[in-house]
Amino acid sequence: MREELIVPKCHYPWPTVNSPIANAFDDEEKDWYDSDYTFISEEGIKRCKPQFLSRVATYMNPTCDSIERMRPCARLMIYITLFDDFFGLTPRNELKIMADRVYEIMMGDEPSPGEIGILRQMAQARKEWIVNGMPRFWIERVSKNFYEFIMYGMAEEIPFKQAEKRTYPLLPHYLSFRKYSIGMWPYGDLIDPCVNFALPVHIYNHPVVQRCRELLSLIIVIQNDFASLKKELEIEAECLNIIFILSHQYNLSYQDACTEAMKLHDAYANELDELHRSLPDFGPFQKEAYNHIYHIKLQISGCANWYYNSGTNRYEPKGFIVPKYGREGDEIFIPHSIFVKK
Incomplete structure (x- = not known):
């Protein structure tokens, strides 16, 4: 008889804020x-x-009440998610061609009529950001981070996804590429249009700010792995989940692996909270830097709020699309009784 697995729920030492326009783009x-x-x-x-992928944008940026400033952010939330879903099994050389084209479009090129429609969404988002006053250096920032999401993240996952038998990366290796493939570097960039202020380059590049952005990614990696565990436990070849990796690397039960993953998650959350309370002197941009890190924290608790309370069915059976080079009919059945949230 299968042992019951208790999947823990993520909590944070800061508030969860609800968006006034949470369902605006449904x-x-x-x-x-x-x-x-x-x-x-x-x-x-x-x-x-x-x-309800557009709700990820509103839940993660809950202080924004502007439909116009949120709209391109909602577009990005959808196109980055579906890009990952659809091209997740694409060979690296083909993925590189797509990454180059995505970068060109996000930087200002126009898609041709025959190109894949997701590029039109990217071009439209870029135009809307410009109309809303986002500067060129910010457009370059989000374009570069999207490129790295593809090449430092998705491309590094391909050998594990294409392996003939399940192969696990070591935990440090997993986190080194998963922090990119989770998409939070460009997600984090959405703070700026949502608060209507582009963080200056020298503030953005400061090591403390970059560490806070890295912690955003690492925390969401673990948060997402808990959310998707329900689906991934029943996929025979799945290896890219921190629960599986901890279990394999340290010979732990899945329940003990959940405990260890949550310890790491909480340590990252506490580090972020402490960095926020002890920022260095950013001179005339102190208020803006403090507000940016505050919104990083809101993105984290907002994402958890989306997982638990938005009504999404993304992590249910048959929730994902069939990727390019994937196979139809790989849906799985998950006995609900083995998943009980505390």
Whole structure:
């Protein structure tokens, strides 16, 4: 008889803030799917619509009450997620071609009529950010971070996803590429348009700010691995989850691996909280730097709020689209009784 697994729930030493426009793009995103995501199968689009991916943007940036400033952020939340879903099994050389083209589009090139529709969403988001006053250096920042999401993150996962038998990375190796593939470097960039202030380059590049951004990624990696564990436990070849890696590397039960993962998660959250309370002197930009790190924290608690309270079905059976080079019919059945949240 299968032993019950208690999947822990993430909590943070700072508040969760609710967005005043949390569900504002529910109808618009359906139109985006129908117009620009036609490279996904009809069944795949049906799977996407109940995921409420646009709500990730509003839940993670909950102080923004501007539909205009939030709209391109909602676009990015959808196109980065579905880019990962669709191209997650794509060979590295083909992925590099896509990464180069994504960078060109995000920096100002226009997609041709015959190109994949997701590029039109990227171009439109870039235009909307410019209209809303985002400077060139910020456009360069989010474009570079999106490129690194693909090449330092997704591309580094491919050998494990394509291995003939399950192969586990060591934990430091996993975190080194997963902190990029989770997408939080460009997600974190969305703080700036949402608060209507682009953090200056010299403040953004400061090691303390960069560490806070890295902690955003690492915390969300673990948060996401807890959220997706329900699905991934039943996938025979799945190895890219911190629970599986801790279990394999240290010979732990899945329950003990959950405990160890949560310890690491909480240590990262406490480090972020302490860094926020002891920022260095940023001169005339002290208030803006403090506010930026505050919003990093809100992104983390907001993402957890989306997992637990948005109504998304993303982590249910048949929640994901079938990726390019993937196979239809790989859906799994998960006995609900083995997953009980504390």
